[in-house]
Each structure stands twice: as structure tokens, then as C-alpha cells.
Amino acid sequence: MELLFLMLVIPFIGAFLAYFSKGRFSVVIATVFSFFTFCLSLINILSKQRFDYDFLFFRWLHPDISFGLINDSLTSIMLILITLIGFFVILYSSGYMSPHNADHRFYTPYGSYYFFMLLFIGAMVGIVTATNFLQIFFFWEITTICSWALISYTKDKKAIFSGLKAFIMTHIGGLGFLIALTLMYIEVKSFDFSVLNSLSASSKLVVFALLFFAASTKSAQIPLFTWLPNAMVAPTPVSAYLHAAAMVKAGVYLMARIYISNSTLSESCAFLMGIISITTMILSVILYYFQDDLKKLLAYSTIGHLGYILFGVSLGIFGSYTGGMGGVFHIINHGFAKGLLFLSVGGIAYVTGSKSIKELSGLSNRFPLFTICFLIGMFSIVGIPPFSGFWSKFMIFTGAFELKNSYMAIFGLLAILESLLSFCWYIFVGHKVFFGVSSEKVLLANNRVPFSMKFSLLCLLILSLLSPLIGYPFVKALYGGN
Amino acid sequence: MNTSWIILSALINIFVVLFLSPFFDGFTRKVRALIQSRVGPPPLQSYYDILKLMGKEDLKSTINPLFRISPYLSVISIAMAALLIPITDFNPPFNFWGDIFLFIYIITVVGIAIIITASASENPFAYVGASRKMMLHLSVEPILAIALITGAINAGSFKIGDIVTWYYSNGPNVSMLLATVCVFLSLQALIGKIPFDVSEAEQEIAEGVLIELSGPKYACVKWANMSKQVLFCLVFSQIFIPWPMTENFLLNTIIALLKVTIIIFISTLIEALNPRLRIDQALKYNLTLAGFSITAIFLALLGV
């Protein structure tokens, strides 16, 4: 328990220390603190503790409402995702946020950047360790603020606009969350995760819909998904963290948590989730084909894959354990792969100064590491065995058809179609960008890539390869727990 | 069907196809000469030619070893094909199920041997000839195959011997007659005579496939060509017109020879009275015929 508490507190402390330290020192502090957090989460996993701790000294609103820390399989795996990727992203940033960056030269002091990054980690840890909806909501809004600050980090007009847009949109989602909390409180005076079980049928649907609305804005689903592509103006490590582990994963975590804690959700809830996630998926895959910017492509891909996860969770709510677990499994696999993809795109932008698919070609000749990272990330994402995405996607597909429900079968079919279409575009992009004769941008690129970037890329590469193995025991435990 | 009969029968087949073939060639030349109101060569002229070529110098225009081997292969395969033709009896000396496919393939090998010889000789004329020969072959082979398969369907057996026996005892039906007609129409192409001698057109590509051959090799190829003529005439006369057939093997042989003579006479008439076709015309002719001959199969399926 103390571990978990430390883990929650350390990033915040680190954040303030980083903010007040000068120059490169903030980098060191951020790295050390994030590494410390990561170590704690590792110890937490290795200790294999499962508990649900209650802060007995803290009560608010109602004596029955307790705050505390939870540590079950879902939390542990989310923790490892958040802290690991957080650490690597911060490590990566130390190389990336430099004047040598060909994409965007970062001269300004980095204090605020690391402040918000560590705050982000802390907030995410807070979300996944929270024991009730209210506690989640508290950290939920911190992530919103962090994302707003980080997206508009470069402070040009577009960045500020995008930050504002992200802030407003996710905050509208947060409003939904707030209303849901209010409704909960009015009806049963509790914010526990299992509260939906005890609600009446009609208000259950309303509360669920509101929570799902909150989650879907956070996870960039229809209708409020447009902030995510705009958020790509953020520095690439930020986008990587935003997409792989933080922010958007908060939404899906919320839904996964609701799914795990509530066994009596109605089919209409599942259907609502399913239809929205599938529509998002299809929309995102159509939008793939209009993108020229690699990062925007990845953004839409994130939208699509969050759709996958939510679809899996909706299958779980509908009654298919395989689908639900597939959704949870996909959180992990997608996290590592997407982190890897973003960081490799960041590396490409770092050396060539371009993220345009049209401008880049023949990267594999000069930058084999980026090539391998991107390709493996890409194969993980599109689900080519033996890479990670295959397993979770396969579980989701299986779940969709297992139900023998014609609607879900159609959804499953659409999901397979999405997978195919995204594969086509990805493989085309892979061919275009990495193979063939080197383009001018690539030939003129400088060869010096900071060690920290290379190191974090390599580590993420290995992690992405191993992510099914990492995730499997947890998902299995989760399954057993149900 | 004892061993001695097989050996005797095989020897007769070899004798007829290989050793009488120059005589038939001489016969052809004589007939052609008579048609053109010439005297023509003596009937044994082709024997003289082959003997003479045997004694001539063997010129090697290439170090390619295939150039040396493959002319002999053509004679060997002709001889092997000869063993699958019923002359002395309903059954050929080598008679086993599925031999129609073997037969089709062996006569293909004759072509391959000559084509490989030609292409090994490095002469562009020979290449042209080889290309044409192959095209001719692959357009005309289906006709023979289809005809034989028609017989096989009718007789219910893939044995040449069984086809002949069935045909002899049951008499002609529509499908077999159609097949016979098709084979007859493709006979010139099978033999490689005018109007289908595009691969060896003397005036056009200077004997095409044979241009580089000399001495014994040329003799072999010449001989194989002469034997091929007899072979295909025998195929036509013995498989598709098996009448009359007796118990006596000598009588059968003589009847077969007579039939072959008649067919060769007809074929020579066609040869003497026709101009050469272009290769594309020949191809179209053959493929149309092949398409037409498929009707025979359907008729055979219907049992008529």
C-alpha cells in the first residue's frame, strides 16, 4: 500500500522539483523521478499484491463514501504501462527537446514541460489507483489541464488553438462525468465502481451513457473526437504519451473498470458502446486515407484502436468474456506499440525535419532503427502475428462472433474490415516512407541521434515485442477474478 | 502373348517403322515425280541418301554436347513409339494401361529432340525453325490426344490395344468417325509435310531446324522424319481404321503396309498439290480443328 501511495505522490513531488530547477537539471530530476515511479510499479507488480485500501481518515460528503487506493490486475497492468512509457517518454524527451531537433527547435527552458509531464504521470497513476468515480474525476480533470498545457507547449497560434480545443472538448466530457456523479449521488449516495449495479434500470442507462460520453470524449470517440488530430501539434513525446498511456487511455480505463465492476449492465449499454466505437473505427479508417502527416495518421489510428478497445469492452458487457478481456488486452498492446510508433516518427522528424508521407522515402537506408521500430509498431497495430496486436484483436473478433448475435457479428465483420483497410494504408505508408530510393529530405538529414532517444526506442521495441507476454498473466488473472 | 511373340512383334514393328521408312520416302518421291511428270529417283534412293550421310564428315559448329546427343534421341524415341503401334495384332508388342499418354509424350520427345538439336546449333535459322516446330506441335498434338481419348472413352480403356479391339468388334460410331476425320485432317501437320512444313521450309529459312546438321546426325534426323511419316500413317491406319485384321501376323503386317502405302499416296497427293501455309494460318487451322474435335468427346460421352 505504501508503495502505491509513494507512487502516487512521487510524480507530483518530482513535478514541482522539476519546475523550480534550472536548465538541464530539470531533465535529470524528471528522469530520476519517473524512473523511480517506474521502479515502484515494477516492485508492485512483482510483489503480486492485490488490495483495496481505504483512507479511513478521509471522508467527504457522506460517511459511506470512502477514498483509497485499489490495486488489482487491471490497475497493476495500467500502472506498468503508464510508468514505463512515462519513463521512456521523459528519457526520450531529454534527447528530443533540443536545439538540434530539425522539426522544431526547442530553446526555451524545459521546466514547465517536465512539470506537466510528471504531473501527467501522477494524474494517470491517480486515475488507475482510484477506488471510486469521484476520485477518478479529480485526477481526470488534472489530465485535462496537463494535456491542455502540453498541447499548446510550442505556443504558436495553432498550438494554442489546439490546446484550447482539446481542453474545451474534454471538459465537456468532464461535465458529463460530473452530471453522472451527481445522479449517482442523488440516487444511491455512493461513488463506488459497482454503483451501477444498484441503480434503477432507467437511471442506470443514463448514468452509463453519461460516463461513456465522458470516456468517449477523453478517448476521442464520436462525437467529440476532433480534438485529438489537432493535438498533434504537441511535441512528439507528448503525443506519444497522450496516445499510448495517458489521457486517451483514461477513458478506456474508465469503461474497462465499469465493465469489470458491474455485471448487470444491460445490453442496450453494450449496444450503444458498440455502435459508437464501430462508427468511430470506420470513420477513422476512412480518414487514414486523407492524411499526409505521419503523426496525424497515427492520431486517427489511435482513434480507431480506442474504438477497438471500447468495442471489446462493449462485447464484454454484452456477455463475452473473451471480447472484454481482448479489449483490456488491447489497451496494453496498443499502448506499447503506439508509443513505439510515435517515438519513431518523432525520431524521423528529429533527423529529417519532416513528417510528410509525400516528402519522405527510402528511410531504411540511413535509419534502420527507426525503420524497424516503425514497422514493428505498425505490424503490432494492424495485427500481424507474431506481434502483439494480433492476439488482442483476435480475441476481440472471437468475442464478437462468440455471442452469436447478428448485430455484434456485423460489428465484428466491420472491425475485421477496418483492420484490413488500416493494414492496406499502413503497409502502403511503410513502403512509401521506408523503402525505395531515398528522398532529398532523407539524404540531407543529419545522422546524429541522441543516445537517449535510441535507447528508449530500443527498449520500447523490446517491450512491444514482449507485450503479449507481459499482459497475458494480468488479463488471465482478471479473467479468473471474474 | 508370350515373350517370344512380344519380341517378334517388336522386331516387326521396328522393321516396319524404322527400316521400311526410307522405302516409303522413296515411294513418296517417286509419286511426286510422277505427278510432276518427271521420272524421279529410284525407289531405294532414300536408303542411298542415308547411307551416304552416314559416311560423311561430322561437322561440329558448337561445343554444346546436346548438339551431339539429341539427334540420336529422336530416332530412339521414334523406335519406342513404334513399339506402341498395333501392327501384327490388335495389341501392340508393348501393351499396358495408360499407354496412350505415354505414346503422346513419346512423340513429343521426337519433336523436343529435334528442337533441342536445332537450338543447340546456335544458328538463328534453326531457332526460327525450332520455334515454329514447337508451335506446330503444340497445336496439332491436342487433336491426336483428343482422338485417342475419344477412343479410350468409347472402349473404356487407356490401352491402345483395347481401343483397337473395341473398335474392330463394335464397328464405327459417330464419335469415332469424327475422331478419325479429325486425325486425317491433321495428318499432314503431324507428319510435318506440305502444307505444314513451315519448320523446315527450304526456300524460306534454309531447312530451318536441320540447317547445321551434317553427316550421321543429319542422317539420324532425316531418318527420324521419314520414320515419323510411317509412324503416323500407321497410327491412323491401325488405330482409326483397324479393318481388316486377321489371325495371321504376317498377313496383318502386309495389310498394314498396304494401308500405309495408300495413306502415304493420298498424303503425297495433298503434298504435291498444295502450297505451304504460313505459320499463323497453320496454327489457326490446327486449333480450330482441335476445338472441333472436342465434339467427338461429347459424342463419345453420349455413347454414340
Next chain:
Amino acid sequence: MSLLKKLAQKAFKKSIWVFHVNTGACNGCDIELLDILTPYYDIERFGMKAVSSPRHADALVISGPVTRPTVDFVRKVYEATPEPKIVIALGSCATAGGIWFDSYNVIGGVDKIIPVNLYIPGCPPRPEAILFGIAQAVGMSKKKIKPIIAAKVES
């Protein structure tokens, strides 16, 4: 010498295949040569025929004076013909250059380039003469003069 070899030698006389080379003739001799293929003369009754490749030939019939550009060709065609072979110079020009004997672009008769077995003079020679000449060359008809050229061939 084996039996087959003897037979082959005997058969040689009965089957002479002719390859025609024009080294610059006025076509007079060529037309006369074609005459012997016609039904009237019908050279095939002696087993002779015209072939289209020197590889198959037993006899080279060369018509015309050897002009400068064709010298190489004549040598090549002689080389390309398998032994035993006979070379027949057809017409006056091939025999000794004819009326072109001192022309600047004419080497002269065929025998200046390759050994010749038989000369058939005439401008052009009659088909009968050609037939008679070839028959003499292969020994079908008795020779009336001593074959001096034969010695030259062997050397």
C-alpha cells in the same frame, strides 16, 4: 574400312546433293542450273537434288567469277561443306574469270580460292553439259580426259 563405310562410299555416287553458290555471275549459269531440275532434264533421277545448306551438300556448284567481296564467302562455304565433297566451277567465268578475267574487282576463277574438281565451261553451259559434268565428277560416266585437278584436291 568397315562395310558401312564402303556402302557409304558407294552410295555417295548415287546421291549427290548440290549447293549452289553465286560469286558474282550474270545469272545466265544460274538459270541453266535451274533447268536441270525441270521435268525435261530431271536431275533427281540420278539421286541428285539441290539443298539449301552447305552442311548437307556433297557438291558445291559455283557460278560466276570470284569477285573481291565474295572471296571470304567462297572460303567459308568450302569450309562449311563436309568431306567428301566436290567443287564444280560452272561456266566460263567460274572456270577462269571469263570476260572479267582482268577486271579490277575480280580475283579470277574459283580455283584461285579453293581447289576445284570439275570445270564445266560455257557461257552459259547447256544443261546437258552440266548433267554430263556432274555425272563425270562422280564417276557415273567415263572420263574422257585425265583428271589433273583431282591431284590438286588431295594436296
Next chain:
Amino acid sequence: MEYISYLTASLMLLLMGMVFTSFIKNKSVSGMVSLIITSFFSGFILCFSLKLILKNTVLEYEFFSLSPLLNSSFQVFVDSLSALFLIIIAIAAFCVTMFSWKYLNAYKIYSAYRFYPFLFLLFISSVGIVIIRDLLFFIFFWELMTLSSWLLVISEREKREALKGGLQYFIATHVATAFLILASVILYSYSNNFSFIEIRKALSILIENNMLLFNFICLLIFIAFVTKAGVLPFGFWLPNTYPQAPSSASSFFGGVMSKLAVYALFRFFLSVIPFSSNTQIWGFIIATAGVFSIFVGTIAALTQDEAKRLMSFHAIGQVGYMLLGIGTGLYFINTNPFLGMIALTGGLLHLFNNSIYKSLLFLNAGAIFYKTGTTDLNKVSGLIKVMPLTTMTAIVGSLSIAGVPPFNGFVSKLLIFESSIWTAKISNASFLIKGIFIISGIISVFISAITLASFLKFVNSSFMGKLKTLRNDKKDIPWTMTVSQIMLAILCLITGLFPIIPLELIYKAILSVSEIQLPAFSEIFISNFAGIGINFCPNCLYGGAWFPIFVIFSVLIFSLLIFAFEKYAQAPKRDVDTWYGGKEHTPEEVTYTGHSFYQPFKDLVSFKIGKIKFRGLYPSEFPSFKVSVPLWIKKIINPDEWLYYPVANKIEKLFNLIEKLYDRLIQHYTFLFIIGIVLVILLVFYLLGG
């Protein structure tokens, strides 16, 4: 237990090879390491599978299970069929690796770790496909194979064609795999287990309940495998893809990879999908697809001028033969097991033979590439003077693929021809079906001739003729390359002369797979080392036969005779120049290029439909088309423009309006204040009063 250790050891060897070769940059060192590893692997696998077949046992072993998440387990199951394919893989793998060792030097900018690790991955995945009995892991290995072969195809990363081919390949096969995945998840919903046994049970229930779904699943599986096998029209990618890989890799593609698709088809339709009346329909469909592929693929091959592309088209055609055999077999196996078994055996025997000669032919093309730097038949010629042994092996391969006796292609083609034509006499199928089967047989006979023609073109234009300029010296290719080709050529000859050896293995394999009662080997085939006899029905005599001994004896006798004859004639010999009419020519002038071969035939089979040009019945170029997205779609997918920004703007305007109220005049504020108070008072009164 002994068996599994063999298998594990060989897989470990491959993994080891993959890891080792990933770190060695030097080509020859890497080649040597992989050759050593592969020879151990091949030895192990050969021992293992021969032992398994001869002892008639089955290996069953479960490594691990994925339950409870998915009811799937890494279940190894090696029966005789799998063992047969393991033999094929082992042979091909060994020859391919041996060939690659020196061959890779032909590629200048090409390091070893672009090739060997992926080759080992390909080996692993092929072995995996064969030995697995679980649909999930089957798909896993299946897609792994696609991935590794894609990596091999694009190993020349600067070449446009290679990239195009790789892209086409990956997309096409991935779509096919998606079909397979769809089929598997539908099946899982019924069987709740990915094991083939459970799936079979589920399918047999499905046949009775939901015929439509059953057929749909069959269709999905069929398309999935047929795409990989390269059966037209699904295999359109194949000719663009195979030639792009290094020849040794394409040799493995042509020899093993496309055959594994046929294996999968065979395995599924024979042992996973239970027999029913539908089996007949699917057999018929498979046979028809096969014939279509034979016809179009091979005729298109005739028009090709590039050696490897030509061979790729033949890969399409040859797979058609196998499908014809298997399809005919499936059609008749219930009604007429004798005929069905002959066809099935023919199909599988053809597969076995094909894997040998197809590998050989691609290796030949590789040898040409090594020596000349190109495989364009218009640019190479006269290579027999440089590499006589390779030429001989190429001729053996060509004659084998054309099915000329006594090489191995003949036996299998014979079985296929006979079984498909024999339907006329034995079966009681309808007239149309019989007709189609017979026409298939005739087409395959005809196409054999075309195959021969196109391979004669290959041999003629690359090996015969004048020697053209080479890339390097006039030495023969390195001996390892020659030896690997010779081994395959000898195998071609041996399996042709003694077809009984593979035939018995194959028969055992089919018996081990099928669950219905089938006639024993001795009932159908009477065989000894002199040849084989085939029995078409229980009561009739032998329906077909092949006596290689006859051929050998005749050839020997006649050769001796002719040899004696030539010796006796004592013709003198002399070396001369080629006769071109007396003139000197350059080699370019006197070469008859591959393009000119069969020109009239090409013209005959080339035509134009609409804007698509067909060359050899195969579309040579498509008109380019552009898809323009309608404006409304573009608008709809961007809700920012039509929803959020207008709303945001409206709200902003509203706020501006409110802002205007705050105009800093104290009078206005007082006024508003008074109004507010009045309103509040009114409200209070209203509430109290109400």
C-alpha cells in the same frame, strides 16, 4: 517422447540460426553458418519424418495452452501427411540454403542480414504450418509465413518492382488471411475451441443445421488458401511477386510456400471439414478453379520474356494441376473411392514432384542471374558454355515440369489425366459434370505441351546459342550452387523412375488423414520397382500403368545400337564455324531472342477487352483509374467544420452580446440592479403565494 525432442531440436536449430544470422554481416560467414544449421535441421527432420511414416505412428504433443482466455493450445500433431510435407520442406530448405551461400554475392548492395534471418523465419513458419493442429496457431504461422516471405520479396529495397510486388503480395495475402480469420472466429463460436478436432465436430453439427453458413465457411477457407496458392483469379499477385525475391528465396516460395497452401486446402477439406454431399460440390469447385488456373496461367507463361516471371506463371499453372487432382478426388471419394483415391494421390504426388522441380527451376534462374546479372531471356544466351551442369539440370527440370517420361512430372500428371478422364466411364455423375472433368483432363494434356514449349523457350534462349557478355569471368558458378541443383535434378529422375517410393508415402499420408473407409494401397496400385499399375475399380484390371523400366530398357538398347552404328560408320569429325551464309556476325545479330519465340502464338492469344489489354489471356496492363472522393463525404467526416466550429462561433457571439451589456456606465448597472431586485421580489412572492 523421442519424436518431440527431435522436432523441438530442429525448431530450436532454426531459431538459433535466425538469431545468429541476424548479427553476422559478412555474407559468406553467414551463409556457412546457416548452411551448417540447415543441414542439421534437414537431417533431423528427414530422420524424424521418415521414422514417423515408416513406423506408422502419430506424434501428438501439447506445448502450452492459452485457456482460459481462448480455448486454444499450441498442439503439435504430426501424422503421415505432415511428415510428408516435412520431408519436402527439409529437402527444399537444404538445397535453398546451400544455393544461397555463394549466390548472395550476386547482389552487391545487400547484406546477409537482409536475407538469412527471414529465410529461417520462413522455414520456421512452414514447419509450424505443417505440424500444428490448432486453428489459431495455424493462422499465426500462416501470417508469419506471409510476413517473412514479404520481407524476402522486398529485400532489394531500392527496386521499384520489388516494392510493388511486395505490396501487392502482402495486401492480397493479408486479405486472404482475414477471410481465414473470419472463418475461424465463426467456427469458434460454434466449437468453442480452436482445435481441429473440435472444429470438425462443430462443422458436422453445422452441416445438419445451417447449410448456408457451412458453405460460407467453406468458401472463406477456400478463398484464403487459394489466394496463397496462387490460383487464378485470386493469385493475380504471384507473377509480380515471386520474381522479385532473390532466386533462392523464390525457389522456396515456388517449391514449398505455395504448396503449403495446397496442403492447407487438402488438410481442411479432407480431415477438418467432414464429408457430406457438399464435399462433392467443393471438389467440383476446386477442380474447376484448378483448370482455369492451369489454362490461363500456363498460356500467360508462354508469352513471358523474363525467366522468373515465366516460372511464376507456371507456379500458378502447376498448382492448378494439384487442385484438379484434389478436386476430382474430393468429388469422387465418396461415390467411387478407387477413382477418388487415384486423383487425390495424383494431386499430392504432383505436389511432391512439383516442389522438387519448381525449386530446381528457380535455382536455375538464380544461377543465370548470378552469372549474367539478369534473368531477361532476351539478354542472356549460350550459357551452356559456362555452366554445362546447370544446363543439364535445367533441362531435367524443364522436362519434369512438362511431364515428359521418364521424369517425375509424368507419373503424377498421368494419374491426374487418367482420373479426370476416367470419370466418363465409371462415375454416374451427370453428363455436364463428366464433360467438364473430361475437358479438364484434355486441357491439362494440352497445357502440358504448352508447358513444354515455354520451358524449351527458357532453355533455348538462356542456355543455347551464342554466348553473350557475362557479368564476370567465364568460370563456372561455385560448386555449392551446382551441387544443390544436381541434387534436385537427381531427385527428379529418381522419383520419376521409381514413383513407388513417394507414392506409398503419399498413400499412407492420405489414409492417415481421411476418416472414411478407403481401399488399401495394394488394391489400387500394383507396384514394384519396374513400375506401377493402377486399378480403377474393384473388379476391373489395371486401368493405368507406367513402366519406367520399359523406357529405360528401350533407351538403353537403342542407344547402344546407335552408338555402335555411329562408331561403325567412323564419320570423321571437324570443328567449324556456324553457318550464317558465309558472313561474319556479332552475337547480337545472330541471336534469336526469347521475345521472338512463339510470336504467332502470342498474337493468337492476345486481345483487348475494353481498355484492358490481355497478353496470353492475362491482363498485361490495367488502365489507371482515379477515385475522386465526393465532396459531401469529405464534409461529413470532418464534424469540426459543420458542427463544432459554428456552434462555438454562435456561443462566442452570444458572449459578445452579453459583453456589450457591460459598458461601464453606472446608470445601466443601477438599472439592471433594480430590475433584478424587482424580479427576485416577484419570484419570492410568487413562490410564497403559490
